[in-house]
Amino acid sequence: MKSRKEKSLVTACALTWFGHACGASMATGRLAVQYCSSHGPIGLLGAVIVWIVTVGFAWIIMEYGRLIQADTYHDAVNTIYWPHPVVGKVMNAVWDITILYSTIVVSGTCIAGSGALLESAFDVNYYLGMLIFVALMLIIFLSGGTILKKLGGISTPMLILLFVMCIAIITMGWDNLKLVLAGQMNSQLEAGRGTLGAMFNDAVTYGMTQSGFVATGIVYSRQFKSRSETNRACALGFLFGCTSMVMCTLAALAWFPTINADNLPYLTILQQLNGVPGSIFRGIYYIVLYIAYTSTSGSLMLGCISRYKLLLGKFIKKESVCTAILIVFILCSSTIIGSLGLKAIVDKGYKLLGSVRSWTWFYPLIILGPISIHRVSKILKETGSISFAAKLDRSEQA
Numbered sequence: 001m002k003s004r005k006e007k008s009l010v011t012a013c014a015l016t017w018f019g020h021a022c023g024a025s026m027a028t029g030r031l032a033v034q035y036c037s038s039h040g041p042i043g044l045l046g047a048v049i050v051w052i053v054t055v056g057f058a059w060i061i062m063e064y065g066r067l068i069q070a071d072t073y074h075d076a077v078n079t080i081y082w083p084h085p086v087v088g089k090v091m092n093a094v095w096d097i098t099i100l101y102s103t104i105v106v107s108g109t110c111i112a113g114s115g116a117l118l119e120s121a122f123d124v125n126y127y128l129g130m131l132i133f134v135a136l137m138l139i140i141f142l143s144g145g146t147i148l149k150k151l152g153g154i155s156t157p158m159l160i161l162l163f164v165m166c167i168a169i170i171t172m173g174w175d176n177l178k179l180v181l182a183g184q185m186n187s188q189l190e191a192g193r194g195t196l197g198a199m200f201n202d203a204v205t206y207g208m209t210q211s212g213f214v215a216t217g218i219v220y221s222r223q224f225k226s227r228s229e230t231n232r233a234c235a236l237g238f239l240f241g242c243t244s245m246v247m248c249t250l251a252a253l254a255w256f257p258t259i260n261a262d263n264l265p266y267l268t269i270l271q272q273l274n275g276v277p278g279s280i281f282r283g284i285y286y287i288v289l290y291i292a293y294t295s296t297s298g299s300l301m302l303g304c305i306s307r308y309k310l311l312l313g314k315f316i317k318k319e320s321v322c323t324a325i326l327i328v329f330i331l332c333s334s335t336i337i338g339s340l341g342l343k344a345i346v347d348k349g350y351k352l353l354g355s356v357r358s359w360t361w362f363y364p365l366i367i368l369g370p371i372s373i374h375r376v377s378k379i380l381k382e383t384g385s386i387s388f389a390a391k392l393d394r395s396e397q398a
Helices: 004-027 030-035 037-068 073-080 085-122 126-142 147-172 174-181 196-221 227-253 265-270 275-312 319-338 342-383
Strands: none
Touching: 004 147, 004 196, 004 227, 004 275, 030 037, 030 196, 030 227, 030 265, 037 073, 037 174, 037 196, 037 227, 037 342, 073 085, 073 196, 073 275, 073 342, 085 126, 085 196, 085 265, 085 275, 085 319, 085 342, 126 275, 126 319, 147 174, 147 227, 147 265, 147 275, 174 227, 196 227, 196 275, 196 342, 227 265, 265 275, 275 319
């Protein structure tokens, strides 16, 4: 019988993971349209591949991080490609730049989404809507308490409400969904869409945009006591994420292709509901979206801060000051990116992010990662300890 604490940690990891992925992708429908439903019926297969890619990659990093007791992703990257100091330094530089870029771009998406939502729904000035979200994130990170518990706690109601919202959207567009799934709307597909190759390429790209959770996942996995806990966390992460992604893709397909060009596709659909039902479901949408933006931006910032405060700590000794400086820097940079608009960020920023991660993270580590896990497992079995990675002096790592 597993302890309640172990179950709680594993579940919290999976829920935080779902919250990380939910932001601009699931809650708005924008990325579901961009990378899945735009391919027609086979977009449903793409939604599954997205999470096979995401979870497979995350398992490798999190399990390796657990074995070496990594404090941050830096500890894992230092030796997972190969235990050589030059390789570690080069790949850590690549990861540091990519993590910082992804945190700013994805947080920028959340900030832009807040501006677009408040402007569309409540006629609030777009830039004021962005600043409201920035203020909310500052309150969450500077109010004290455990951020991991906050992020995991808000994901459960978000998961439930997202399903309720998707069911409503699918029901409203049921007749159109049947036509789409039967292939009768394939003539509406854009050029280059709808093929297995294009769908797979988009699914891998999208999966890599979601892989940034590993920076936060390592904060969890270092607390896991066995491989079975890593397995359970990844299984739950796949269950929550993949099921939700399929539901969101079905919701987008139910209104294909009329909402393909919208910044906030689900809001456009729900605005067609009148009376009390319309008010209720739009209220659900607003709640889901804001929780999603908060959890996505929050989990990314947590992973980024856990690494960069080690670097900043070389010059500023007080940890709380380092954290505050990093939060302000990330949010200010993200706000500048957010001013470009949600659709522009999703179309350009996410594609670049997914492409970079595919060739520097995913493809090398699906081969080298399992080899490194085997190597470290063998060392631990034979000697009971390891002499590299997380065991290195922190001043050397920074």
